Amino acid sequence: MLSFRAKLPALVTITLTTVAAIGIMLVAISWTGVISFTKTQLIPRYEFVGFTQYVRLFDTERFHVAFSNLFIYGGCFISITLAFGFLLAIMIDQRIRAESLFRTIFLYPLSMSFIVTGLAWQWFMNPTLGLQKFVRDLGFADFSFDWLINPDKAIYAIVIAAVWQSSGLVMAILLAGLRGIDRDIWKATAIDGIPAWRTYLSIVLPMLRPMVMTCVVLLAMAVVKAYDLVVALTRGGPGNASDLPAKFVIDLTFERANIGMASAAAVMLLMTTIAVVAPYVAYSFHKLRR
Amino acid sequence: MNSKIIGRIGIYAFLAVSTAFFLIPVYIMVTTSLKGMPEIREGNIFALPLDPNFSAWFKAWSSACIGMACDGIRGGFGNSLKIMVPSVILSVALSSLNGYALALWNVRRAELMLGLLMAGAFIPYQVLLYPLVIMTRTLGIYGTLPGIIAIHVLFGLPVLTLIFRNFYASLPTEIMKAARVDGAGFMQIYWRIMLPMSPSILVVAVILQVTGIWNDYLLGLIFAGRDNLPMTAQLNNLVNSTFGEKEYNVNMAATILTAATPLLVYLASGRYFVRGITSGAVKG
């Protein structure tokens, strides 16, 4: 087999890249963990205070808002994007005209940064500038579309913008899946008199499971990392109504100079992420080994 | 037959409504950026510009003010380029070499490392940021161009390595064996055999990185330093700093200019783009 000498360049390469990257990340994660047990404010101060930062974190209203928003946002965003993206894929799969034009239009938001997406929707949803003003000017004085400035709705405004950005991705992935399905099942179900919508739900969808999984993972990653979109669209407002953990951590780290508590919040965010994606990583890892 | 026609109408109606949903924000941005301020004040946001002109675009590009500096966002464009080009080249080069080494050189514990890399792709940046700030400070590259490039390479490495590793692992093993018999070494095989076989996967990786790095806001804001702020960060500054009246036309023109690069990449690259984004999903 391969001698050590022959393998050496490969080992060096891997050490300088993979091992280094994994090392840096592990060190950084542990470091954050250590800081979360200290009094650190502006600069690191390794004076250990046990779980004080966590206790304070759980006693902080804004932390609870940010985390419950994470689940509202994640749940709504992932389910709506999946459903909408699947519908788009099905429609495009109906041998329509100008298919590639539609595909291009549904996908282009994906190339935009969240900052751009956030700003674009901010103008549309701004009640004194966008849709609400437009409809009111038409004479419907009672029309109201104030999600952006309504504390109960602001998080859903972020969902709209995020769905706009990501539906095309789901469409593209599932469309590829639909195209891979044997056309004969349509003949079979037509003979049995099963309506098309039932075929999609109970036969096609299960066949697309791996693609749906891919979509869910991609969308979940976007949820956990959601920062730019909130900054550009609502700045976490009104008040802190649309705050998300990623923004909470950044604000505490870089604006409030309360790095101990920020690290505690970051650790909580990491735990949440692990709980959500660990099954998937374990599953892929398992497949990799085989 | 009638129901079929109704079905077709339904499909096209759905597609039309969806198209409107996808185009509305861009329609507003483009039309508003072509209007003058009086027209924006008086008219409604959906109206077409009466006298379309590009003056807001020029202002956004070269003379809109951010603080005392009234140079528009062209500086941000240059910064984003300076960050993006080396970051993309370095991360793609390192990752392809890395993926090749992991896939074909029977390295012990390769699976474990891949598993960890996969996990690395999911870690929220927030958990790593502050220690990374300290590390880059210690190295003296915090707030510099090399600093932000190193950070982009670090965060790009896990996903790119997995993409390349999966690609090289899918090649027939005979190729490797034959090359080894001929006595070729690690780099020789990479240069002469593997690289020439991988243009499509390289394109995918490059597209993924180009759009990802261009669209980055958070990392650039924190690590690039004030002289190298990327275009997205400058855009956010521009939109949030006003002098007297908010100039929506300039803000929207600046937004379009910022989005233009990845949009062009998208339009030019077609299905590679989708492949790039989906390979980010870490196909096991």
Added chain:
Amino acid sequence: MKYPARFLTGLCVISVSLAASAAPKEMTADVVHWWTSGSEAKSISVIAKAFEARGGGWKDSAVVGGSAARASAVNRIMGGDAPAAIQWNLGVDLLNLADQGMLASMDTVARDGKWSAVLPKLITDKLSSEGHIIAAPITVHADNWMFYNTKVFQQLGLTPPKTWEGFLADAPKIKAAGITPIALGGQPWQERVFFNSVLVGVAGKDAYRKLFVEKNAEYAKSEPVVKALKTFKDLKAFVDEGSPGRNWNDATNMVITGKAAVQFMGDWAKGEFVAAGMTAGKEYGCAMAPGNQDAYILVVDTFAFPKNGGDKPTKAQVELANTIMDPQVQLALAKVKGSIPARTDVDLSSMDQCAQLGRTVLSKPENQLPNFAMALSGDMMGAVHDALTKFWNDKSIDATAASNLIANAIRQSR
């Protein structure tokens, strides 16, 4: 070259920084600040021009937003890329920086310039850390001003409010006329500035002192504070719905254009009226906020000088400090920025009535209250902001619940 990146990006720096090229390198000062609105940008260029006239080179590092600018400054200091000067509000966080050994001592400059003789005692007290002078103060503002559009009040036959009750009685008439009574930028710090005016106006100066100077958390639940919170929330009906996220100067612009009647904001807002070519007492009026006639919630803008190599300030830093303390510069800056000079020996007779009023109110020590930057740590300020903005924006929270939130915020971050 310590920073190779600097070299690489040289081309870009030239295109970004204004006029920095003329001065020799050791006289070039890289200044981090957050003065980015129209009047603020004019203010910073007053300093920049004066500094350049003294042979200095100005490199402008504007960052939008105070907290973002401060974070950027701290990170640069820690990263070994310390700017020559940073704009900072006098107070707890600035003293913290000095305690961490990040700032150069300006003792010699202060002694040569006889600063202690020309600055108010409250300022000199807060300026020194362990006996060293740590910053050069340039202007004094107050948080608790009120600016109004005189035409709006004349047309409606109303007088500018003297008490919050009076304003609550008049506000419906303003609203009925299709004008937004209160121009508010719905960002936490602006809501806090507004609230503090209400707090002082309703509950009195002592309530403010107990709560935010002594940090008496339990006092947040007292009857006067709860009453002030109630009044604050009652005023919400008179703010337009475009408020959330708005910048302060966009709110000022609403008063300038007559879309809104009044803004409760620090007197940096005056700079925007001046920039719009308006005159105090004619097109717009200024007064202390209702019930705040004998209170001055003090904000002091200073420039601090991070260590650039050694404990002693560099040549550029010394010259910049002298520029900032130049009476002519302070006067010129105050005129565009809307503030009054930090030096008490500057003659204000050439300034408008707002400045005169400000100095009169300020001159009595019992009127002086420290603002949040001066009295609270960044951590506590953030926690109180969170509580206040939650209350202001969330319909379901009443004044009693809000008083608990505030008590909690103070207790946790004390």
